[in-house]
Amino acid sequence: MTNSFDVEKDYHSSANTDALCVHHLDIALTVDFSTQQLSGSVTLFFNRKRAQSVLIIDGRDLFIDQVTDLNGQPLDYDCEDVNPTLGQRWLIEVGMLNTQVVVHYHTSPKAQGLQWLNAQQTLGKQLPYLFSQSQPINARSWLPLQDSPKARVTFNATIKVPLGLRAVMSANNNPIMPEDGIFTFSMDKPIPTHLLAIAVGDLAFKETGPRSGIYTESGMLEAAVNEFEDTESMLLVAESLLGPYAWSRYDMIVLPPSFPFGGMENPMLAFMTPTLIAGDKSLVSTVAHELAHSWTGNLVSNATWRDLWLNEGFTTYFTNRIVEAVYGKEQAELEWVIEFGRLQEEMQSMPLIDQTLPANVQHRDPNLAFNRFTYDKASMFVHELESRLGRAAFDAFLIRYVNHFAFTAITTEMFVDYAKQTLLVEHGDKITINELSEWIYGQGLPAWFVGPTSTSFDKVDLALAQFISGTAASELCVKQWRVHHWQYFLSKLPLIVSQAMLLDLDEVFSFTGHHNAEIACDWYRVAIRNLFDPVLPALTKYLCKIGRGKFVRPLFIELQIAGYHLELKAIYTQARPSYHPSLQVQLDSLLHFDDIKTDI
The missing domain is CATH 2.60.40.1730 (tricorn interacting facor f3 domain)
Structure with missing residues (x-):
């Protein structure tokens, strides 16, 4: 190459x-x-x-x-x-x-x-x-x-x-x-x-296991401990996959809502957003993700921001393995399919030159490396390696890979060279160098790749078809749906949905102001796209309360695309002071606030 x-x-x-x-x-x-x-x-x-x-x-x-x-x-x-x-x-x-x-x-x-x-x-x-x-x-x-x-x-x-x-x-x-x-x-x-990380505040602490605990404000401590009580189980599963945990303790701090990420894998003190505290452990895969980084990202690191996929792709894959072991195969499948759906959505808007695993950011802002390709395309690549080799053989390769590069920073090319010396020698009948190169350097997804599926979404597809054909929302069978079923339902709605249908959905399922931040964000995107004005007061409150970039960025972009220029200006002016400075800089550039006269 x-x-x-x-x-x-x-x-x-x-x-x-x-x-x-x-x-x-x-x-x-x-x-x-x-x-x-x-x-x-x-x-x-x-x-x-x-x-x-x-x-x-x-x-x-x-x-x-x-x-x-x-x-x-x-x-x-x-x-x-x-x-x-x-x-x-x-x-x-x-x-x-x-x-x-x-x-x-x-x-x-x-x-x-x-x-x-x-x-x-x-x-x-x-x-x-x-x-x-x-x-x-x-x-x-x-x-x-x-x-x-x-x-x-x-x-x-x-x-x-x-x-x-x-x-x-x-x-x-x-x-x-x-x-x-x-x-x-x-x-x-x-x-x-x-x-390198620091936090200072009125922080309380409580253990969640012999090697783990939570720091946060006292008013949030019990809810956080209850939500993340499976941390020790996750640690044991991760060790079984990747070898002994090298960092002594795995404590977490749940930060104020302005924290711009879902989590940050700072060793021995992972930072977490309070938006993960849903009350039902439905969003704790982020805990598994930051924990998995203790091996892929903290032990084996990217040498440059072009190589971010080596951190995030392997970690996203390991997250799925931890979720499967702790919460079951159905939950892991649901999350994998949602992950693939996010990737497909971003493939529609991302320039092809940026659809490779190495991020094309050498002369650009490194924040642009954090996209669905360095996370989800890279994860699909690792999943395919597991499928090709078989889980047992692949797990053996992963442990050797982590141990070989522990406490070092590596480039994409160093990984390719290592794969040539190990993976392609021992399993050359299952994957070729051309296939490996197509995954890493090719744009988009390889032509042969078949995305993940889950029969658990069949009931959602049925309900979605019924709703689109005229069935009232109150008549849909949604018993025992999980968060991921609702995310899938909202993501698969047609681009154009009538005001009457949106009102019906909202009256029955109370999406506006939903306590689950993921569902609320997905709903607001659908509503904004269809100019469903009743959501605007709750949307404003949501954007002023939550500073997580995953939610904030797409919602402001949706407002911009939909033509809500005055509302965008008013909401951003109100919400911006509560955002982390790094997110402010990104949004100022993204929303072209040099061209929009505001008082921020």
Whole structure:
């Protein structure tokens, strides 16, 4: 495969990791809610791979006050702007002998990797809240570092917070509160920089098992513990598939609704959205997904954001295996079919050049790598490998693959080379190099691929056909439907549905304002598409309450396409302040707010 770019290069970092590569951080920070800033220092420990006197690190909207050696002697440094997405590169004169530098700095209130919430924006309404989101390249907005998946680091941290608040990080967390507001952390295993995470708030803790527990505001704790009580069972299943869990504990923190993702796999402290707490465990596959990342993503990582599919595709597949073992084959099949449906939908709108497993983002915003192809097409590829080889043989390959690349960052081409040496040698009668290449580098899905099906959806297809042909919603048989049945029903409705039919559905099934965020989002998309105005008040409330990008982005796009320009402006102006800064930047660009005069 011929490429017109360097497949080894991380195009989203200025760091010179090929010469001087940072491997450890000593972090000392004070959290100041009054100024919405972190201030302090980080000591960068680096290895010398080749002779060079300048250490290059990444930053965005950072204020560096001083750089010194370990003895406190000032070092010369300079800053160069790259672009608004990548931020700045800081060039530090370290000489030919130093292997550590100390950077004294403070963050900007505009840091895209940090969200500061005042007390009124929290559940308890008493104390403020802070949380980070470093993926993909936002760690550089709150830490001066080599912000590349290639620069895996260990770290120690000392974090000072106002009394009464708790700090937690992607490291070992001690449930016992210190009296002086100073928290210490240690991560002794090298992690990619996008997994560096911090949260500070009025947090309570409760165990869900011998190796797992939940941090969240006290008003949400019991509901979260009940929803995620199967975590230990998931851990045992994951270990049976992929080998021993390497990270000691698997704690989670349920964040405020403005957290922009369903979950984030920060090691030892996975971040979760409260939209997963549906009361019936119907959405806990996200817990399984973040847990599976403990092997594929945290142990074996993407070397660049082009290679994100190696994280997300294998993890999405493993999620399905965990769900099957814990909740049964029907549930796993339902989720797999819904996953395939999401992929088919995105295939209709995504340019063909972006329908490969490696993400075509070398010179673009790395957030664009997070699409249905790096997740769901990649998962379909892994499912097909299992089908071709047989589950037992494939599981043996996976364990060897994870162990071979543990604690390293790999490119797509490194995976292909490994597959040539193992998979294609041992199972060359079941899959060829051409088929492997077509899956990875080909656009769309291979012509021979047959998507997943589930007989569990037959009853939904019947009800859907009856409704379209004129049967009243109240006469449809929907007993024992799960969330995924409803998602499938809504996704398969015709593009054009009459106002009377929408009103009938809503009156019978109460979709508007539904407590399940997934069902509500799918319903609002159908309603917006068909100009069903009765949903607008509830839609506004939904978009102002929930900041999860998976829900927010498609709904604003639907409003834009449907011609709700005034409503879009009003809703976004109201909702934007509650969104995470990284999501604000994405939506500002996506919705072309430079061209729409607003007061945001």
